[in-house]
Amino acid sequence: MNFQFIKLITFSFLLLFVSYSHAQTIEIKGKVIDETSKEPLAYATVLVANSETKQPISGTTTAEDGLFYLNTDAKKFYIEVSYIGFISKNFNQFNVKNNTIDLGTFTLAEDAAQLDAVLVQAEVSRTQFKLDKRVFNVGKDIASTGASALDVLNNVPSVNVDIEGAISLRGNSGVQVLINGKPSILTDDGGALGSITADMIESIEVITNPSAKYDAEGTSGIINIIIKKEERKGVNGSVSLNTGIPDNHSIGVSLNRRSEKFNLFTQFGLGRRSYPRDSEGINTDLDNNTTLINTGTEYRNEKFYNITLGTDYYITPNDVLTLSGNFAYEIEDQPSNYNFQLFDENDALESEWDRNETTEATNPKWQYELVYKKDFKDHDDHDLLFSITGNSFAKDQNSLFNDVTVAGEDYDAAQKIRTDFAEDNFTFKLDYTKPFNQQWSMETGGQYVINDVSNDYQVEDLEDDVFVTDTGLTNIFNFNQNVLSVYASGAYQGEKWGLKGGIRVEHTDLKTLLETTNESNNQNYSNWFPSLHSSYKFSDVVSLQAGYSKRIYRPRLRDLNPFFNIRNSYSIRQGNPELQPEFTDSYEVTTIFDIGKTSLNFGVYHRFTTDVIESITTAEDNVSTSRPENIGTNSTAGFEFNTKYSPINWLTFNVDFNFNYFNRVGTFEDQVFDFNGDQWTSKLMTKFKLPTDIDFEATGNYQSDYETVQGNTEAIAFLDLGLRKKILKGKGVFSLGVRDAFASRYFETFTNQDTFTNYSKTTRGRFFTLGFSYGFGKGEAMEYSGGKRR
Structure with missing residues (x-):
């Protein structure tokens, strides 16, 4: 039995070696500030996308001081920086020095039309029923806070996470937690969910009376965390x-x-x-x-x-x-x-x-x-x-x-x-x-x-x-x-x-x-x-x-x-x-x-x-x-x-x-x-x-x-x-x-x-x-x- 596990771990190390040996990582850094107030813009979105397909490759958000750091292994890409109510800025040409792209300090200008639209239709988190489950859709009111998956769960109706990270559903423990519909070792201990941040989560499904898809063996419920396809990259x-x-x-x-x-x-x-x-x-x-x-x-x-x-x-x-x-x-x-x-x-x-x-x-x-x-x-x-x-x-x-x-x-x-x-x-x-x-x-x-x-x-x-x-x-x-x-x-x-x-x-x-x-x-x-x-x-x-x-x-x-x-x-x-x-x-x-x-x-x-x-x-x-x-x-x-x-x-x-x-x-x-x-x-x-x-x-x-x-x-x-x-x-x-x-x-x-x-x-x-x-x-x-x- 132990030999089988050793083979699995050996394969994990091989994958780790391959990922590092076949990709030359480029670090991208910079600082974003408000063009008018000159104040740092916290939680602005920094996106790295493929130059040809326009598909997202990597991304992050800025810190409280407007700084950001991220890495990419891509060859052909562009960088887009955006923020709600501001005009986005693209970078298609940049200098790579010592495997680093330093965009320095740059500004974003307010977009009056977009600000009006945001005031009319704010994207907030809401709960809806879908047949055999309730779905909590994570809006920008939570996704932009930099909170962890445990903090997001605490905003879901019927779900509670105490200050020690223990998860309960309807007041009962013994909840089965899935990620994208599948079991994960990361969910065996609530602390490991700290590596999943709010802006990576699309929705959370709560199932109190499981359908035929799930084990007939009784449980107090199922919580399924749906991760966005454009997952944030980095360390x-x-x-x-x-x-x-x-x-x-x-x-x-x-x-x-x-x-x-x-x-x-x-x-x-x-x-x-x-x-x-x-x-x-x-x-x-x-x-x-x-x-x-x-x-x-x-x-x-x-x-x-x-x-x-x-x-x-x-x-x-x-x-x-x-x-x-x-x-x-x-x-x-x-x-x-x-x-x-x-x-x-x-x-x-x-x-x-x-x-x-x-x-x-x-x-x-x-x-x-x-x-x-x-x-x-x-x-x-x-x-x-x-x-x-x-x-x-x-x-x-x-x-x-x-x-x-x-x-x-x-x-x-x-x-x-x-x-x-x-x-x-x-x-x-x-x-x-x-x-x-x-x-x-x-x-x-x-x-x-x-x-x-x-x-x-x-x-x-x-x-x-x-x-x-x-x-x-x-x-x-x-x-x-x-x-x-x-x-x-x-x-x-x-x-x-x-x-x-x-x-x-x-x-x-x-x-x-x-x-x-x-x-x-x-x-x-x-x-x-x-x-x-x-x-x-x-x-x-x-x-x-x-x-x-x-x-x-x-x-x-x-x-x-x-x-x-x-x-x-x-x-x-x-x-x-x-x-x-x-x-x-x-x-x-x-x-x-x-x-x-x-x-x-x-x-x-x-x-x-x-x-x-x-x-x-x-x-x-x-x-x-x-x-x-x-x-x-x-x-x-x-x-x-x-x-x-x-x-x-x-x-x-x-x-x-x-x-x-x-x-x-x-x-x-x-x-x-x-x-x-x-x-x-x-x-x-x-x-x-x-x-x-x-x-x-x-x-x-x-x-x-x-x-x-x-x-x-x-x-x-x-x-x-x-x-x-x-x-x-x-x-x-x-x-x-x-x-x-x-x-x-x-x-x-x-x-x-x-x-x-x-x-x-x-x-x-x-x-x-x-x-x-x-x-x-x-x-x-x-x-x-x-x-x-x-």
Whole structure:
């Protein structure tokens, strides 16, 4: 597997060498000022175009002081400098000295006629419905600001980006971010999007109820960033330094070079971080009237290193080949200390002991992708996309647990746990889009996904000074799942009304095997996933969108794997290899109102899910065991509201509210789980633009309590704060963040049954972060935290 990745990286270096060795780069520089005021013109457009075809080759915008720098490998070209409301200036003859063209300082004159037209018809960013998605068109009001892709996303209705760069849709994380309709390693970590600037983005598509084109596997949504074909060329980059309490220290560098033929990018970083967690549990045996109380703190300390390399090679202006890869390596140390107290039926302390853990692990990770995209010349949306993506993850973990008696009955014991884990995932995908005219179009394609996992798990108990294997807890769990999909859809898009229908067929082949005990579970099934979407534009202010899709949730490895590290031997979680998938019918109607500076979004939805997967807890002698099971159906109906409003230039509010009512019906082992309930979530993000380029952000979250199949989960309210200061004309950024300012973000659950009750509470506490980042070229300062945790 590693050898394949090395070949990919070697090819990337070859492409890098070829791009530099076959092109003589010419640097172009100059300064643009206003002819009347003699003041510098910031954000004027500087374009390098082919002398014969007039097609754009390279480009940039001027800085605050009117200066610009860009590079080109072209032989025959001219230079055009333009600015809204000014007469453009062309340079067809120039002197090249030491591979440099210095245009010096020159002026642009105002164009009165153009200024009048600009006043009448300003190009502003707007949102519109397109059948199964909402499209945010980036106008010059944002494109000319020099902002990054993350800043643009924060202007999109229903999308939020917090001050640390985390992206959410409708208040939910887990969003899939695409670039020009294809996955990219650049989107795996929000900080890498800092190399994409606002003037490079044409539009952003938001898909909340995916059509047949996309995986039937449920997600919280899809965001697709459409890059302009005339991408800005040159060298972009950024560097980031971060520190925090508890320990969270990192350094990251992102580099990007664009030329006529190549877009070369890399990102690398290293650091260390610590994730402490406090927990409390109370297990009560109602048959014996005994109670076990446990409290403790566990840590996950990590050192991490990662590097990303990749290139986009433009075979022709309409044919792009992307090759990229990422390697990350983590070294983990996980100490924990738990105290246990056992009380008898008279509430008298019967025994007390401590359980101490020492765990060490190493985690190598690989990611790689090969993508080919062809844009046909007859239509902007006529394209073919083929991609191969893969990732590998391994864990070599060893744990030692020591139980030491503090009082009462002897509970001294020692236990060793060893885990050798390996996972490989591959995705092969082909998509073809064909517009027949301005109204009618079709999409078709296929996908094949391979998921292969092996988990070698061994538990040893100390007996007479010798560690002996516990055969009841030791096994090798193998998981192999292959999913083959094909889809087709057709669409009609008129001036006001549109309709899109499609069908997706997915065949799943799943095999699990416990090698030691020879227990297997094979599942082989095919499913149809229809989708139907429609939209209607009443006016430029009001639009309506409706959609239906069928979704599936296939049990993950965590749901299926019966063996996990037993940190708390009295609160055990197991997987269930015999779980069946969930199926959901999803209906949604959404309307959008564009009112001045405000965009209001209101939607209602209904979801009906069968074979719902729920975690069921059983208990004996104060030992609770949780295991996922398929239990009945869930019918959910709800509504959501979100808006983004800026009453004044320095103040912005983002509001998200979601309420749903659910009806659960199900039976498991003669126990009936029929009940009704409701829950709601809300979020208010307030952003202040303060003097001297300071941004302040406060985000309040509230999640109501709700009933579960065996108990209830308590409500949560928490507040995150962020402060950001721009320096060096926006190229440098200092940031300060406080996550969970009042240490009120905790997870608290109750399980109430006839023979036992359980109480559990976990919290991570308050986090402080401080960072500095600097962008050069056209790169924007980025937030970097070492990439996503697994």
